[in-house]
Amino acid sequence: MPLTRRQWLALAAAPAFADLSRADITLRIGEITADLGHGHSVKTLAYNGQIPGPVLRMNEGQTVAIDVVNDTRRPEMVHWHGFHIPPEVDGAHEEGTPMVQGLDRRRYSFTAQPSGTRWYHTHAMAGHDLRLGAYSGQFGMAIIAPRNDPARYDLEVPIMLHEWEPYFASDMRMDVAFKLFSVNGRILGAGEPVRVRNAQRVLFRMVNASATLGHRLALPGHVFTVVALDGNPVPTPRKVPVVDLSPGERVDALVEMTSPGVWILGEPDDRQRAAGAGIVVEYGGARGTPQWSPPPAHVWDYAAFGDSRPPAPADVRIPLVIEPGTDGNLWAINGKSYPRTDPILLHSGARNRLVFDNRSTMDHPVHLHRHTMEPVIVTCAGKPVSGVRKDVVLVPAQQTVEADVVANNPGPSLFHCHQQFHMDFGFMALMRYSG
Numbered sequence: 001m002p003l004t005r006r007q008w009l010a011l012a013a014a015p016a017f018a019d020l021s022r023a024d025i026t027l028r029i030g031e032i033t034a035d036l037g038h039g040h041s042v043k044t045l046a047y048n049g050q051i052p053g054p055v056l057r058m059n060e061g062q063t064v065a066i067d068v069v070n071d072t073r074r075p076e077m078v079h080w081h082g083f084h085i086p087p088e089v090d091g092a093h094e095e096g097t098p099m100v101q102g103l104d105r106r107r108y109s110f111t112a113q114p115s116g117t118r119w120y121h122t123h124a125m126a127g128h129d130l131r132l133g134a135y136s137g138q139f140g141m142a143i144i145a146p147r148n149d150p151a152r153y154d155l156e157v158p159i160m161l162h163e164w165e166p167y168f169a170s171d172m173r174m175d176v177a178f179k180l181f182s183v184n185g186r187i188l189g190a191g192e193p194v195r196v197r198n199a200q201r202v203l204f205r206m207v208n209a210s211a212t213l214g215h216r217l218a219l220p221g222h223v224f225t226v227v228a229l230d231g232n233p234v235p236t237p238r239k240v241p242v243v244d245l246s247p248g249e250r251v252d253a254l255v256e257m258t259s260p261g262v263w264i265l266g267e268p269d270d271r272q273r274a275a276g277a278g279i280v281v282e283y284g285g286a287r288g289t290p291q292w293s294p295p296p297a298h299v300w301d302y303a304a305f306g307d308s309r310p311p312a313p314a315d316v317r318i319p320l321v322i323e324p325g326t327d328g329n330l331w332a333i334n335g336k337s338y339p340r341t342d343p344i345l346l347h348s349g350a351r352n353r354l355v356f357d358n359r360s361t362m363d364h365p366v367h368l369h370r371h372t373m374e375p376v377i378v379t380c381a382g383k384p385v386s387g388v389r390k391d392v393v394l395v396p397a398q399q400t401v402e403a404d405v406v407a408n409n410p411g412p413s414l415f416h417c418h419q420q421f422h423m424d425f426g427f428m429a430l431m432r433y434s435g
């Protein structure tokens with residue numbers, strides 16, 4: 001088909017390096033007024049006018065081209081969380097990914113790997129501006145299908161947790177709290193229920209897309225069989241009454257639908273659930289008020305899903321002391337706050353043991369880009385773990401946690417707390433390969 005004059009001019013005006021082939025996926029960043037339900041709406045930034053952004057499906061090993069179009073006036077950045085991809089496209093400008101400038105566009109092209117529940121979200125700083133970064137609606141799920149998918153479930157249900165209307169909970173502006181909570185962008189009872197049938201096997205893919213808060217989820221009358229953590233299959237799938245999700249973490253869990261009724265899949269914290277943290281699960285033909293009951297006491301422990309074998313010995317130990325920072329920075333790693341943190345040197349091809357010594361009174365969900373971490377010691381008193389593979393590892397207050405990184409994806413990799421307020425105020429460092 002011949003080009004019109006206008007189309008030809010548009011092509012001629014495009015920079016010579018622009019790739020004009022069709023993208024597999026286009027994400028447009030823009031401001032929306034999101035209807036959370038029950039009379040609440042928020043003005044925020046989102047992908048493709050929806051919250052969460054679209055579920056992106058890819059096949060393991062597939063080359064994908066994704067166009068990110070920034071309709072806002074600020075530079076933005078989309079991070080591909082849990083992907084093992086090069087630093088130029090990973091979505092962290094500290095690693096060398098170019099920002100998507102305001103009113104500009106950029107193409108990300110990479111090989112989708114590894115398989116599992118991944119997600120994508122903005123990696124822009126927010127600082128004290130609680131409209132930006134992870135406080136906004138810029139998040140969505142990405143599912144990389146394995147080459148050989150056993151697919152032993154009847155229904156797949158994405159679940160994404162988030163909060164709204166953030167505010168400073170103290171005059172010192174050091175603590176963020178939220179007025180409203182949502183699952184899949186709607187407050188409890190406002191959105192479409194998850195519709196299931198009796199005897200179905202349902203795979204819940206749960207992502208905590210919170211800027212700052214850990215969450216728990218329970219479904220009364222049912223148990224979760226945890227099959228993957230951070231998208232990676234666990235050696236020992238186990239039944240639990242409640243799942244824990246730190247910011248950035250994912251849990252994949254199978255649920256046998258054997259208790260017909262109308263239920264709440266929700267946060268056990270009553271105040272948060274009352275403020276929206278839940279979603280209704282409705283069996284076909286069931287009616288009535290959604291039922292809730294508190295789950296039994298349960299201690300979440302990565303070790304429960306691991307191997308019985310002892311972990312492989314480490315080649316190198318890398319001490320990382322986490323403490324409050326100085327000179328206006330809230331956090332420091334080995335005595336320095338980003339951007340002055342020393343690069344953390346990984347030995348190529350080796351098993352590098354990160355030894356997190358959290359001397360603070362806060363929990364820190366630490367995230368390493370482009371790599372997988374294997375927790376081996378999860379608390380001071382805990383027994384060793386092996387075979388659990390994660391990209392976010394919770395380092396509880398006043399605890400020591402050890403996690404191995406097999407250094408097999410060269411280039412700079414960003415390491416930071418996934419709590420937005422912590423990463424924006426010093427808790428960040430670059431990992432590099434030494435030789």
Ligand SMILES: [Cu+2]
Pocket residue numbers: 363364365417418419422423427
């Ligand atoms: Cu933190």
